[in-house]
Amino acid sequence: MGLKGFGRKTGLRTKLIGLLTAVLVLITAVFLAYTYDDQSRRAEVNLLEKSRVLVAEMDAVWDFISLNQNTINYDADGTYDYKGIHCAIAGKSVAALFSEKSDYSIRFTNLKPRNIYNTPDAYEAAALEAFHSDDTVSEMWGFEQKDGEPVFRYVEVMNVSDACVDCHGAPAGELDATGYPKEGWAVGDVAGAVSVVVPARVELDNMRNAIVSNVAFFLLVALAMAVIIYVVISRMVTEPLTSLRSAFSSVGGQGTLGERGAPTGGESNTPTGGEPLKVLDVWNESALFTTREVDGLVRQYQSMAERLNALYGSLESQVAERTGQLQRANDELEQQRRRVEEINEQLQHENQYKSDFLAIVSHELRTPLASILAFTDLLQQEISPDNEAAVRQLSEIDKNGAILLEMVDNVLECARIQAGSESLNLELIDLNDLVGMIEAAMCPVAFKKGVAFSTHVSVTTPLMLGDWEKLRRVIANLVSNAVKFTPAEGRVTIDVERVGPHEREDDERWHGATRIGDLASEGDVVAISVADTGIGIPADKQVLVFERFQQENMTTVRRYGGSGLGLSLVKDLVAMMGGCVTLKSVAGEGAVFTVYLPVTDEGEISV
Template structure:
């Protein structure tokens, strides 16, 4: 226990030491940076003062006592650069003036200064840039301060651009407030960092010394107050385990009162009480264990019987569900074959009936219409059976929603025209190609559109709208009609298999009640959802939401 406590304490202290080192280093670095920054700012202010002094006194320098202009070739740039050069000669500091397009190539900026000048010129309002940089001579502190064009600068650098100024250079066309360049200060940091490392090392040594003293003190205290009494208690336990629990342990040796504590004394008192209780309970323990063992064995046997019964029921349910799915698939397939033939022969007969025989053409149209409705119901049954059997798979590809909507529109226009229903589609221009199953998207849209046309009276309207939600990465398909509508308490029921609003709807409009259930299953397979908003007598809006990108196989999405 002493080893674990000292180990845990050492780990905590080591963690604190690391935190202290990091904190000390960062604090020293921030303090060093603050000192270097303040020194650099003072140097820049002094250079600005020299520069401004020469600029303000240009008239005094370049005019004689008689008031005649006599250019002395002493201007602000020359004075600033000279003072900076003299200062750099007598110290490790380096001060220079620079610009993106300097008049003197020796004032061309290095990469650090160029980056600072770009920041000053981007309109963000930044006027200084600083930080540490590694160079060939070692680590240095860089400080770059922006210089603005003043009223004294426009005489040599103002407008018109290209005109020769008194110094013989072409004017740049600057205006007051423009960026004139920058003052760059470079300060070696080796001395500062050496002092910082010395401070960190001294702090670490002091912290380690404190850690060692604390570890020794804690070790002695643990030995005297905890481990020695616990070893005494352990010896008493050993004596109990060697004999019968009913035998009391030998009297333990007396401890020095200086090293005893109230908690340890209470522990030994409770130990004595426990020993007495064990001696009274030991006689009944074995019989109770045997009784509990028998009860547990009986309970396990009952659980095993129930588990086997549940497995048998599950197997039976699986077989019955498979029989049902196989039956639906077989019957639907057998119905689909003669239906296809009936529709084909109906089309052939319609081609051979003259336009004058209106009665026969109308009868053939009724046969074709009801045959296609029945074929759609059979297809829905087949699709539902495959989904229930787990044999329906996704065939992912890039799907153009415009193509799907166009195909559904071409196949549904004739049905809508027969009922004088206005059918329209609207696909937003920003709808992208989506990763989905083309046929399943088509079946979803076909079922929704056919339902809308079926339950919309003559003279009504049906519209398909498609839009793209960029924030959610989803495509929203809406089928809107102004048909009979759905009561609020029946809107959840319509998505169940073989369910419709009521039997009067079945008698009047027909249908198997599988269309919307299939839409729900297909949308779920594509990772989407379907919902409805409707008001009785006002129409319905069915909304299908599909992801633009299918999640990668095996992902958590």
């Protein structure tokens, strides 16, 4: 179980106890640290004051003897008679007697003592070094362990005074009155130090007892406050919420709230008395303590419960009504689906009838058209060239017959493609030959109309493995449209080249053009472009012209004629060969139709 799950399953009282415990532990730790620090400082201050008092008393003894040296060491008649008593002897003797009769230890020490018993220990040596190195340091204290017992150490500096110079002053090495060589000290020099050792067991025990008593008293007060807070919150928060939860659990399920909070059974939405239980009444009976916030929550719940009771009363009827509406909607959708299927079947039959009709009519038209063209050719051979009228009339018959035959062939091709009966007859194709054949057929037409016609096949163009007749139809339809829609003194060109993927990305015929279909390969392609300087095609009509029986507008149909099948047939035949067609045109500035056919690794077009 994660922390979130544990938190959701833990009651308010448990959380409250945990929170109070954590806060109590934290406050106790802070209070314990503060109390320990305070009591430690108090114990240290007490021991320091005691040590200073002892040193002050020893200084007083020292000064008393120093002031009475003449009285002690001179007779009544003024004769000097050294009695062996001076300030150092008196001070050391008093310190020794005091140390023997108490737990305290007082002695005088120096880095170079005259008496070996005054040699400093490590703590005293450190203090003396500090006194010698820094004249602002006059005392040092701290706690240590001595013979397994805690003690307080205090060391205070002793400076050379005027009374000390007689025995310890200059000249250095001269024997003083006691027979010791003088040290050569001057007034103000460090003469030594007074060292006091005070037992600290009692003070530390008192400190611990004070800490324990203070912490115990604090814990008792904190515990009492925690209990009071727990009881108050339990009565004012948890118990009201528990009662409210019981009321919540009675809503829904078997029915609404019954009398005194009991849920009613069966399908009834109200208790026996006919009115749903007022949750506020149950709340007022069960809660001895209440607050404004909890009371507001209960009142909001009462309002919610009343709305839920009203919703429960009409829920079943609403569900039944919505179910009936949904069923009726489903029935209507099913009827519409069946109707759509019937219409689709009818459209398929009608489309098939249309395709069959076009195929039959086109086939029946092709036979007499072929005869007309054949007899026209025979007549042209027999008519004398001098009969210009007859020659011109036969030429018109031949030209229009050829156009009509081409249209019939397009209708037949479209019908076969739509019926799915068209297939590719693969053979090796040289585009130079194919473009040359189209040039030979279209040059006279273009020349007669006054349109310049030219072709260019790049040396990089590979041989093609494809359907000769279908590719001829594609190019012938594009060239025929270009010549038809280009006015006199215009120009039509055919351009064939191999284009790589990177070159295609930079080809202006590819980018920004209307694209019909998708290439079956992303490799090299053969690009066959037919460009003219004719009337052009507006941008919003460029997709439309590739649809069956569609041209730009009716004015174009009346002026130029045509069935509107040529470009549709181009689109379908190119798609069969795995290529695509692009159109780039501006109205009044001509058009460029480009057929892209994929090339295999062997250099042949893939179909």
